[in-house]
Amino acid sequence: MKKHSYHFYYLLFFCFSLNSISVNAQKQKAKNAAEYESNIPKRYVRLMNILIMKSGISPTSAARLHGYVGLALYESINAGSPMYQSMNQQLNGLEKLPTTTKTLLWDVVADETMYCVSDSLFSYLYNTLADYNYIRKSLDTVQAKNKIYFKKQYKDLKLVEESAKFGRLMANYIYQYSKIDGGHRASMEETVARDYTHYESPSGSSWDDTKTKAGISVQPTWGKNRTFVKGIYAQTKPADPIPFSKDPNSVFYKQAMEVYEISRELTFEQRLIAEYWKDDATVTYTPAGHTIHILVNALEREKASLDKFAYAYAKTSISLNDALICCWETKYSTNCIRPITYIKEHIDKRFKPSFLTPAFPEYTSGHSTQWGASAEILSSIFGNEYAFTDQTDYLRDKLVPRQFKSFEEAAQEASLSRIYGGIHFRQACEVGLEQGKRVGRIVNKLNWMR
Numbered sequence: 001m002k003k004h005s006y007h008f009y010y011l012l013f014f015c016f017s018l019n020s021i022s023v024n025a026q027k028q029k030a031k032n033a034a035e036y037e038s039n040i041p042k043r044y045v046r047l048m049n050i051l052i053m054k055s056g057i058s059p060t061s062a063a064r065l066h067g068y069v070g071l072a073l074y075e076s077i078n079a080g081s082p083m084y085q086s087m088n089q090q091l092n093g094l095e096k097l098p099t100t101t102k103t104l105l106w107d108v109v110a111d112e113t114m115y116c117v118s119d120s121l122f123s124y125l126y127n128t129l130a131d132y133n134y135i136r137k138s139l140d141t142v143q144a145k146n147k148i149y150f151k152k153q154y155k156d157l158k159l160v161e162e163s164a165k166f167g168r169l170m171a172n173y174i175y176q177y178s179k180i181d182g183g184h185r186a187s188m189e190e191t192v193a194r195d196y197t198h199y200e201s202p203s204g205s206s207w208d209d210t211k212t213k214a215g216i217s218v219q220p221t222w223g224k225n226r227t228f229v230k231g232i233y234a235q236t237k238p239a240d241p242i243p244f245s246k247d248p249n250s251v252f253y254k255q256a257m258e259v260y261e262i263s264r265e266l267t268f269e270q271r272l273i274a275e276y277w278k279d280d281a282t283v284t285y286t287p288a289g290h291t292i293h294i295l296v297n298a299l300e301r302e303k304a305s306l307d308k309f310a311y312a313y314a315k316t317s318i319s320l321n322d323a324l325i326c327c328w329e330t331k332y333s334t335n336c337i338r339p340i341t342y343i344k345e346h347i348d349k350r351f352k353p354s355f356l357t358p359a360f361p362e363y364t365s366g367h368s369t370q371w372g373a374s375a376e377i378l379s380s381i382f383g384n385e386y387a388f389t390d391q392t393d394y395l396r397d398k399l400v401p402r403q404f405k406s407f408e409e410a411a412q413e414a415s416l417s418r419i420y421g422g423i424h425f426r427q428a429c430e431v432g433l434e435q436g437k438r439v440g441r442i443v444n445k446l447n448w449m450r
Contacts, residue, residue, distance in 0.1 A: 033080035033106040038299060038309035040107050041073055043142050044114040045205055045296055046312060049285040051118075051135050055125055056282040058195070059366060060222050060324045063288035064183045065121050066230065066313075067321035069114060072174035072315035076113040076167055079306035080106040085450045087314075089206055090283045092230040094177060098170050103165040105154060106306055111146045112167030120175040124185050182225035195219045205335035206244045206342075207361040214359045223329025228249070233329050236438035238431045241336045241363040246346055255425045259339045260347050263354065263422040270420040276356055276399055277367065277417035285392070287367050287414075288320045291374045293392045294410075298382055311448060316377045319443040323373035323436045327366050330435065336363035341423060353422025364432030365424045368415035372436020373443070375411035380444050384408070411436075 048069060052062045071094075078086050079100050088097045119139055126132045154160050163311050178184060185191040199217035209217040212357065229232065243251040262270070279287040295316050299309050339362070343351040379386070389403045390410070404410040415433045418424035 029120070031106070032082050032103075032341070033077045033082075033307035033310075033416065034082055034305045036107045036110075036306035038304050038306050040111050040146055041114060041306070041309050041313065042296055042300060043146075044069070044111075044118060045240050045292060047138055047142055048118060049289040049293055051122060051138065052289050053136055053282065054134060057286065058219065058281055059279070059286040059288055059370075060219055061183070061195075062281075062286040063317065063320040063324045063370065064178075064181075064225075065118075066206070066288060066292055066317035067196070068121060068174055068178045069117055070310075070314035070317035071228070072113050072117040072171055073110055073309040075174065076109050076170040077106045077307060077310055080109075081310075081450075083450060084448055086285065086302045087446065090446050091228045091259040092226055093146060093180075094228075098166065100166055102162070104166055105150075105159060107146075108150055108154075108160055108163035108165040109170075110306060110310070111143060111150075112164040113171045116168050116171035116262065117175055120171065121178065124187050124191070136218055139147045144266055180226070183222065192224045194221070199332070201335045201361075206337035207335035208337075208341075209359060211341050212338075212359040213356065216359055217332075218360045220360075221330050223325055223327075225325050227325050228318045229322055229326060229439075232322050232439060233326045234440055235442060236326050236435055238330060239362060239433045241334050241431075242425075242427055255427060256339060256342050259353075259419060259425060260343050260351060261423055262419060263351070263362060266420060270400070271354065273413055273419045274420035276402060277414045278355060278421070279367070287370055288317075288324070288416075290392055291320060291378075292317065293369065294388070294390055295378060297391055298378070298386070298388060301388075302382070312381050315381070315443060315448065316374065319373040319377045319440050320370050323370045323439040323445065324366060326435060326439055327364050327432065328360075330364050331361040334363045335361050336428070339425060351422075355371070355421040355423055357423045362424060363428045364435055365415065365418050365428040366432070367418050368411075368424075368429045368432030369436040369439070371411040371414045372433040372438075373440040375407045376437050376440025376444060378407040380440075382407070 048065065052065065070092075074084070074089075075086060075097055077157070078084060080103065086097060087094055089095050119136070122135055125135070136279070150160060178220060185194065196216050196218060197220065199209050199214070199220040201209070209215065242252050242255065247253055266274075278284070279290050284290065285293055292313070299312055304312065338357050340351065340353055340357045385406050387405050389401050391401050403414075411433060415429040418429055419426055
């Protein structure tokens with residue numbers, strides 16, 4: 001009798017142990033988004049910057065692309081995050097997002113979402129862009145490597161497909177949402193027609209695009225685009241620029257003289273700073289992409305989880321998009337003259353700034369505005385005294401990486417670089433920096449945490 005009892009209890013213990021192992025296995029399989037690494041989104045974001053550079057996309061368009069990819073990633077894995085909550089009904093026109101109550105493979109979801117939404121957002125370039133094959137093959141290569149990893153990692157093929165299906169659903173939703181913001185372009189021909197055209201400044205304005213080298217204005221209607229945060233321009237609108245004047249005793253004349261004198265006597269360090277933050281389209285990631293690259297490097301350094309990466313990327317890229325829309329609305333509502341035009345007409349006709357002056361009005365500075373927003377956002381994620389070295393790769397071959405004690409210090413330097421380059425007055429940089437900071441503070445106040 002005792003022998004049978006022993007076997008009975010042993011069998012009971014064995015079954016209980018098997019059940020525990022089964023439960024534990026299920027728990028290990030059903031991970032939340034905070035338990036995944038962030039290698040997959042990191043690869044896509046870095047590739048996006050390369051595609052932006054190869055495609056010659058403008059800084060404003062680059063910020064827009066990152067904004068929608070960041071939002072798509074964030075929302076696609078949000079149901080699996082224990083910490084972060086959806087932007088549904090928090091952002092302008094964003095409602096009835098696809099949802100799921102299932103525990104999916106969140107890295108698979110992230111992969112499919114980023115692949116599909118990136119492909120859709122770049123698709124308007126495909127008809128005429130010589131680098132079409134490079135773009136599509138690059139996206140295919142990244143996803144193919146990810147799928148090899150998934151095949152080794154996951155045996156439940158039904159769950160893999162279910163996860164990918166949800167990613168496609170979210171990517172399509174965000175892409176459709178992007179198409180009605182005012183910044184969507186159906187083709188390269190439409191982009192050129194709408195974004196690079198003559199603009200008639202209102203009577204009395206000092207800006208005149210016929211005096212630019214290109215004889216056009218870049219994206220004169222971009223400031224009318226829908227922002228992610230509703231009404232953010234009204235909340236961040238800066239004061240009007242210093243009144244135009246030809247009087248040598250006026251404040252306007254004196255700020256022009258400052259740019260003129262700095263340009264004539266640039267120190268080696270000032271010239272280096274100007275070159276470092278130049279961030280021209282076609283040869284760099286643009287200012288927005290430069291900021292995103294700094295963000296990705298910091299997240300990699302901190303070994304960020306999938307959901308933290310999605311949160312940081314979405315928050316930063318949303319603020320970049322809105323900061324530049326606010327900046328462009330300010331530019332084309334104030335129509336302020338550029339230093340090159342003013343100085344040549346009223347101080348020295350031989351004046352030649354270090355850089356080619358962009359073909360849009362002066363006030364406020366795009367670099368300053370987007371970096372003001374970035375400093376607020378990045379500081380909220382990593383801290384106000386987060387020291388870092390900027391390892392942006394396209395700068396490595398010609399410039400020594402720069403070290404900063406904080407994101408605020410980087411923002412101040414990026415802003416000043418436009419004065420050193422001879423393409424902005426101080427007012428545009430200082431006010432632009434503050435305008436961007438206001439944008440960043442508003443984005444920070446959104447309900448990101450559960």
